[in-house]
Amino acid sequence: MSATAIPRVHTPPPPDPPVRPAKHYINATSGLASWLLTVDHKRITILYLISITIFFAIGGFFAMLVRLELITPQGDLMTAETYNRSFSMHGIAMVFFFLIPSIPATLGNFLVPIMCGARDLAFPKINLLSWYCFIVGAVFALATAFMGGVDTGWTFYTPYSSTYANGAVLTAILGAFFAGFSSILTGLNFIVTIHKMRAPGLTWFRMPLFLWAMYATSIIQILGTPVVAITLILVGLERGLGFGFFDPKLGGDPILMQHLFWFYSHPAVYVMILPPLGVMSELTAAFCRRRVYGYHFVALSSVAIAVISFIVWGHHLFTSGQSVYAGMVFSVLTFLVGIPSAIKVFNWMATMFKASISFEAPMIYAFGFIGLFTIGGVTGLFLATLGLDIHMHDTYFVVAHFHYIMVGSAIFSYMGGLHYWWPKITGKLYNDTLGCISAVLIFLGFNATFFPQFILGYMGMPRRYHAYPAEFQFLNICSSLGATLLAVGYVLPAIYFTWSLFKGKDAGPNPFKAKGLEWEIPSPPPTENFTKVPVVNSEPYDYAPGAGH
């Protein structure tokens, strides 16, 4: 590490009595056009925040339909067709329009330039373009819903999707395709920004761990997303024009589609979980008032996860008839991903040791994250184990596992990050007690919903079942009750966040007394972020100067 001492020239943080600056990015200009044509990364954050929240609500609505149907073993609430379309729309809305953009497009968009000490992303107009790509995709997704939906699941497996399915498959595919481009553009922007726009003195190993996570995520976004985009186009060509890629009746290979699809969609899981891991490191540091233990290991483990994530896709095909030896290779590689994930958890724990831990809403969310990520992580080991996966593949065990990671962990971290940076983004404080209550409710509701599904899975209940044998009913009722609690937990933040916008106290530049460039500027920040280019001359999370190395 080049630790050349650069003299600290930037002014110390402004005085603490919460002062809301008269002019900031929110009121810099006014009118709808000033928002829809903005190139300010902070305003684009707000655009994304509103858009993905709408899709979270849509996805949540379909999830509730699914859970309601599954209260009874007979398919009696809705027809099989409606049920199949509900879980498909749930998956498509949540994966492509909420989880993949969630942290990168909102917190990432807001924080990457600020943490770099820059005035905007490298390509502000491309950033706006990415939002419009998202909106085009979103229009297709909504059109799909209004045209009656699709019933292929979010995985679009062939030849079902290309030849046999009814419904608006092409529209759904185009939706995912355009959303993918929004993701590629965001990733491109972040990579260039992190390479070229870091402030003087901000060396790679002085970057906050959130930047490392966003960097690793962006690599996956720009390398993986084009593959799924092409795959979806091939499915569309086969469906629309009868090109034979995947349907054996047309001379294609249905398993090829699974390889292509998971080549992106497994790394995509890390697009959903790497940013949360980055947020976690920030939360741990801020609420322990401590530099994250093993900083280098935590930083590089993000990169390691991104790299390994590209060579594990075959673990989705253990039962597909793929060669036994290919299965073994993919299994051992999959176990490898567990190691950098474990490194992170152990380092966060070490950070807490003899720290000064504060129990505010973001930290409660962070604790919840560690719990859910641990359970989601160890159950991933079951599925990586070949002999067990034969039994568990395509059962509710898989459903429970990936919800623990993609929903439990990812949303907990997203919510934790949103609570942590909400005062910075809006300049307002929310009610912390309600924040803590919502974190606890979501944690309990989440476990009540998804833990029974592990047991159901080992019992052998297959996923995507509209009706099921009666002996599975008790655990399904537990799961549906938990989902109700979960829904209450999600509605609560929507209320107190909205309330804070109107009635919340001014936050001041640094309400949590945290370290980091974002806490040295006013809340909400001015359009140009920094009046003077900051110079960084210390380690990240420099709570106890001189410690660490």
Next chain:
Amino acid sequence: MWNFPLFPDAASSMAGQVDALYFFLVAVSLFFTVLIFAGCGYFAIKFKRVDENFIPAGQKDNMVLEVVWSVIPFFITLVMFAWGAVIFFRVYTPPEGAMEMYAVGKQWMWKTQHPEGHREINELHVPVGRDIKMTMTTEDVIHSFFIPAFRVKKDVVPGKYTTMWFKPTKVGKYHLFCAEYCGNQHSGMIGSVHVMEPADYEAWLAGVNRGETMAQAGERLFTRLGCASCHQEDNKGRCPTLKDIYNKPVPLQNGQRVIADESYLRESILKPQAKIVAGYQNQEMPTFQGQVSEDGLLQIVAYIKTLTKPDAVAAVAAPAAAAPKPATKGGNKK
């Protein structure tokens, strides 16, 4: 609703092995989960912030510690990998002399067939204590043949055969599920596997079985489609003989060798140009794509298998297993 078991029946030779591995992983997972939960909980209480202005002392990173908590989980996962791989290999390698059964999936039912010719829909009757090998395909989309009580599952893929095997150990009736989403009535594509005492099974089969065996039906198709005019008993015809080729290596025109298993036989009927036997012309054989149903193909394959003497299979495929096992006991019962 109040009768809810929390653990599945264990009714095959594989079930105990899979469950043992499962409990090993549960134990390891519980250990680490409790360690992490207890650690976080303890630190949270012990190091709770009391003094607003207290800044905890810095910590020095410790390379040894990082290596220790990376390497220990790594070795534990290697054990999981190896144990899992052994079971995986076993589950997907059918033993010699297994009883042959066939299944064809279609939206939304399982059609199964016994070598004796009896067909079932959404049901499969099998004798207890026998190795049973399934050869499966589908007429339309991907399905997945899943018997939770046996802890086995295999996707059923259009355009090719997949195989799996199991050995039921407990008499009873068990769920047969389709595990791969296949459309509207996916959750209706369920059936039952009936495991019976061997004597009961024989009696049941004798009672229900009418008509010809699969091989006989296959032979009839073989003749009707005119296969026999070229594929003669010796190699004097225009096409290679089909005698004694099943599960044996076949030299190809391009110098490679393939094992003439069910999938190869199927491919050679539907796409004769794909893999041409050394010494034969390219364009001799027409494709039979679209002329034979999946059921018919399985029957032809079952017939071609009978052209190979059982000892020839054993001798080539697994010389060690050439014990005088009644390899065709379930095969050609009249």
